[in-house]
Amino acid sequence: MRIVVAVGGNALERSEERGTYEEQTRNVRVACAELVQLLAKGHQLLITHGNGPQVGNLALQQEKARADLPTQPLHVLGAMTQGQIGYMIQQTLQNLAGHARINKSIISIVTQVLVDRSDPAFRNPTKPIGPFYDFEASERLKAERGYMMTKVKPEGVRVYRRVVPSPEPIRIIEAEAIKRLFDEGGVVVASGGGGIPVAMNGEGELEGVDAVVDKDLAAEKLAEAVGAEGLLILTDVEGVKLNFGTTKERSVRQLTVDEARRFLEAGEFLAGSMKPKVQACVSFTVWGGRAAVITSLGKAVESMEGRAGTTFIKA
Amino acid sequence: MRIVVAVGGNALERSEERGTYEEQTRNVRVACAELVQLLAKGHQLLITHGNGPQVGNLALQQEKARADLPTQPLHVLGAMTQGQIGYMIQQTLQNLAGHARINKSIISIVTQVLVDRSDPAFRNPTKPIGPFYDFEASERLKAERGYMMTKVKPEGVRVYRRVVPSPEPIRIIEAEAIKRLFDEGGVVVASGGGGIPVAMNGEGELEGVDAVVDKDLAAEKLAEAVGAEGLLILTDVEGVKLNFGTTKERSVRQLTVDEARRFLEAGEFLAGSMKPKVQACVSFTVWGGRAAVITSLGKAVESMEGRAGTTFIKA
Secondary structure, three states, X not given: OEEEEEEOHHHOOOOOOOOOHHHHHHHHHHHHHHHHHHHHOOOEEXXXXXXXXXXXXXXXXXXXXXXXXXXXXXHHXXXXXXXXXXXXXXXXXXXXXXXXOOOOOEEEEOOEEEOOOOOHHHHOOOEEEEEEEOHHHHHHHHHHHOOEEEEOOOOOOOOEEEEEOOOOOOEEOOHHHHHHHHHOOOEEXXXXXXXXXXXXXXXXXXXXXXXOOOHHHHHHHXXXXXXXXXXXXXXXXXXXXXXXXXXXXXXXXXXXXXXXXXXXXXOOOOOOOHHHHHHHHHHHHHHOOOEEEEEEOXXXXXXXXXXXXXXXXXX | OEEEEEEOHHHOOOOOOOOOHHHHHHHHHHHHHHHHHHHHOOOEEEEEEOOHHHHHHHHHHXXXXXXXXXXXXXXXXXXXXHHHHHHHHHHHHHHHXXXXXXXXXXXXXXXXXXXXXOOHHHHOOOEEEEEEEOHHHHHHHHHXXXXXXXXXXXXXXXXXXXXXXXXXXXXXXXXXXXXXXXXXXXXXXXXXXXXXXXEEOOXXXXXXXXXXXXXXXXXHHHHHXXXXXXXXXXXXXXXXXEOOOOOOOEEOOEEEHHHHHHHHHOOOOOOOOHHHHHHHHHHHHHHOOOEEEEEXXXXXXXXXXXXOOEEEEOO
């Protein structure tokens, strides 16, 4: 099956870790070992990944050096993480595929994603990114750089964080080349971190915008663009749970599009977390995708065979 | 003509600049305007670029934040700059090609370059990278991280700098996919900063090494791998000069391989600067390339028509 796989950014840098190269390499290796199993089963893979921890680290490093060097905008940091994570995934997959005698071209593509400046998300930024600040620093950033800041912790000294818009992905700019490489049998890493968000300006030119596109929604757009049959979302829980965090919590193995839509409308799923994953699976199924699956890293192979995770069906 | 174009890292961030996004965007636009002229003449382009200033900035930012966050190894910083610069070139070229009604797929590929750990360069690191340090910090880095440090300024307080090996490029790991996209008419940005240097370890796996491959030598390898007809090296001088910096300085419009080799042996060209460019052009011409040209940004089109720059010929 031709599958778009979305790997969570936290699978690459765990919350309890500091983000050393050794830690990230180890985590990438765990994820890639599983992807190689999918390749060994004969699936074709187009891989996308989150970049939250990595872009946060870069943002902090840029801040710490701002007396010496100018900081780069968020969309440029996103591009940097595509290079960084793309490199790590690509090299590790090449190594593990080599051991498994799977001979495939494996490459990462710098990917932009088109968003619309009139998207309501630009009037209501919701995605927190980068370092935590105290009140004074927060006010300074608002004044100096026009950042939107929000209070994100109930207590503590450094409780403010920058928030940026999370607009809908409209189109993957490099879709054509990605599709071509994928069609020719290559393993492609693309649209990392949801893609570098760009918008069309008054001169008909693309330009970067400081925003974060949800990586699962971008993965779904990519899956449509390349005509994939599967969309596999790997996260840190085994699948969709209803009544999450209550005594009535239960896992679901299968959801119809109608059921999923009702749960979405009822506010069943956490925004920025399970909600966009379910939305992505609904969209992909409605579009005509054969298998949309949410599962945990470690259950990918079983889940593609319907033995774990949550699978979405038309009716 | 199918041309590999190498753009110098200093063309993207000038020495008198701070490296803001606005400055870099402006510089990239100047370079891309020229590349679009080559496209308009019907040439097919595979673009590579330097990353010296950008990787230096990242290294300094990582150092400044090292109390809070782990620093990433040099090869990872190289991967980050491939994302960063690839993104900027790709977006600007897409925009300018659009204005010129040139409809081509334009993409950047994360690229590794194979080097050999037994390359003599590993015993004699020569390439200075990253921030300047005082004696004490230099000694600390030698002890804590095993860095090789060298005194790079005759005077001043901060005179020490890290030096890394600059081994020969053996092979572009992603050459096959790059060739395919190039063959299909795409404009490809690849092997930025000379490529991410990787070596084969005892388990037959690729792993990153802290080294810097000369971008012009890597460009030549890439040109061979994709079967290019032209190698165009854009730098900040108009071409090769003999007796450089003396009263007998003169420009040369054409050099035979034999002449160039004699000048190389006589130590005519500066190591890490004009020398690898001349070496790359000699190798490419010997390999069977039709046109190897060294010229300045701003003279690319004229130089490809033999009206500027220095062109290399077999005999």
